[in-house]
Amino acid sequence: MIGVIDYDAGNLTSVSTALRFLEADFFVTRDPQELVRADKVIFPGVGEAVQAMGNLKHSGMDEGLREFAAGGKPFLGICLGSQILFDHSEERNVPCLGILPGRVLRFPADMGMKIPQIGWNTVDFKEDPLVSDLPGEASFYFVHSYYVKPANEDIVLGKSEYGIPFTAAVRRENVWATQFHPEKSGKPGLKILKNFINL
Amino acid sequence: MFQKRIVICLDVRDGKTTKGVKFKGNVDIGDPVEMAARYYEQGVDELVFYDITASAEQRGIMIDVVARVAERIFIPFCVGGGIRTLDDMKAVINAGAEKISINSAAVRTPALIEEGASHFGSQCIVLGMDAAADWEMPSGYRVVIDGGRKPTDWDMLDWAREAVRLGAGEIVLNSIDTDGVREGYELNATRLVSEAVSVPVVASGGAGVPAHLADVFKEGKADAALVASMVHYGDYSVNDIKIHLDREGIPVRKTW
Numbered sequence: 001m002i003g004v005i006d007y008d009a010g011n012l013t014s015v016s017t018a019l020r021f022l023e024a025d026f027f028v029t030r031d032p033q034e035l036v037r038a039d040k041v042i043f044p045g046v047g048e049a050v051q052a053m054g055n056l057k058h059s060g061m062d063e064g065l066r067e068f069a070a071g072g073k074p075f076l077g078i079c080l081g082s083q084i085l086f087d088h089s090e091e092r093n094v095p096c097l098g099i100l101p102g103r104v105l106r107f108p109a110d111m112g113m114k115i116p117q118i119g120w121n122t123v124d125f126k127e128d129p130l131v132s133d134l135p136g137e138a139s140f141y142f143v144h145s146y147y148v149k150p151a152n153e154d155i156v157l158g159k160s161e162y163g164i165p166f167t168a169a170v171r172r173e174n175v176w177a178t179q180f181h182p183e184k185s186g187k188p189g190l191k192i193l194k195n196f197i198n199l
Numbered sequence: 200m201f202q203k204r205i206v207i208c209l210d211v212r213d214g215k216t217t218k219g220v221k222f223k224g225n226v227d228i229g230d231p232v233e234m235a236a237r238y239y240e241q242g243v244d245e246l247v248f249y250d251i252t253a254s255a256e257q258r259g260i261m262i263d264v265v266a267r268v269a270e271r272i273f274i275p276f277c278v279g280g281g282i283r284t285l286d287d288m289k290a291v292i293n294a295g296a297e298k299i300s301i302n303s304a305a306v307r308t309p310a311l312i313e314e315g316a317s318h319f320g321s322q323c324i325v326l327g328m329d330a331a332a333d334w335e336m337p338s339g340y341r342v343v344i345d346g347g348r349k350p351t352d353w354d355m356l357d358w359a360r361e362a363v364r365l366g367a368g369e370i371v372l373n374s375i376d377t378d379g380v381r382e383g384y385e386l387n388a389t390r391l392v393s394e395a396v397s398v399p400v401v402a403s404g405g406a407g408v409p410a411h412l413a414d415v416f417k418e419g420k421a422d423a424a425l426v427a428s429m430v431h432y433g434d435y436s437v438n439d440i441k442i443h444l445d446r447e448g449i450p451v452r453k454t455w
Contacts, residue, residue, distance in 0.1 A: 014295060017269050017270055116322060116398070120244055121200065184297065186242075186455045
């Protein structure tokens with residue numbers, strides 16, 4: 001059973017619809033106590049880091065997520081849910097969950113690209129069960145102004161480029177995270193979710 | 200590599216896709232849910248649905264269309280038309296749309312952009328802007344509303360900048376002069392807006408052949424291009440357009 005975390009950071013309809021389409025067993029929760037029922041967690045989110053961290057602390061979900069991630073069961077962060085796994089975000093200088101070591105930086109204004117990045121981009125992945133059997137040259141849908149900079153390059157799972165090279169996906173042990181939205185990235189995105197369901 | 204987006208636009212009236220041609224009426228051309236599923240399979244990058252239903256009582260039909268589309272396609276889509284309040288926005292987003300587009304309502308009530316952006320994030324709020332050539336305006340283009348019938352006092356560039364300041368995350372620029380005539384986008388207006396704002400600009404109005412998209416990406420500096428008639432009537436597939444753009448050296452999404 002997959003627990004999908006609701007913390008009022010954007011709308012969960014698209015993640016839920018994709019999981020239903022893939023016939024996954026899942027529940028949506030805002031209660032950290034309920035995470036005991038989950039054998040996997042999806043942590044989505046769009047919006048702003050300060051507000052998101054505030055909401056997580058308010059419900060005690062920040063601790064719940066740290067404990068779940070430490071417990072070794074598969075965990076997938078998406079977009080903002082990927083960024084706030086790290087130690088700190090430049091977005092209004094907010095301390096984040098600290099589940100993964102590293103920082104979240106804003107795309108430089110002078111790199112000659114529109115900010116936010118909105119649209120499809122290719123990603124170069126390392127070999128990993130989360131990204132197995134993807135079509136060649138697959139593209140994924142991104143919407144973001146900030147990107148993650150892991151302290152340790154070893155956890156980089158996918159790289160992309162938007163004006164500058166940036167980290168598009170990470171993995172450390174049982175924790176995976178993607179900056180792009182697999183639930184909005186057509187069949188290659190659904191394949192990633194399917195791979196996560198099958199882990 | 201970051202790619203230029205091809206966005207297909209479906210006008211929906213009373214739950215049916217319809218297409219209007221300048222100075223002519225509208226004709227129904229199919230079921231929006233089936234059309235969306237077909238274009239998704241063809242590899243379109245994004246869809247936009249404009250609800251042109253005349254009466255407010257029929258609005259529930261559109262929400263139902265949005266919910267059914269969300270179950271069939273797993274790419275972003277935007278919904279516009281008839282959105283005047285935060286509650287209208289909520290209904291569309293909760294039904295599964297990624298973005299909402301506001302046009303005349305944003306001109307009448309600019310705070311709507313701010314409210315929407317603070318509630319859902321800027322990435323959800325698309326400003327639809329209809330512009331008409333007007334030599335009296337500093338940029339050469341005036342913002343018009345109500346489907347082009349009503350001129351406003353806004354210069355195109357001033358309104359684009361103001362909307363971005365208020366929180367619009369993307370601008371769809373529709374040229375009233377080229378809309379529906381399939382002779383190419385308004386390249387000059389598109390370039391002006393794209394260079395004036397930091398957010399992505401989607402060109403709209405006038406696509407008739409794949410070369411028009413190449414023009415608006417290269418000369419118009421658009422980030423995405425909206426098409427309707429040229430694909431709805433079967434003249435071109437999404438793939439035809441992508442093959443042309445790829446040959447022109449414009450990055451497009453090639454596998455889906």
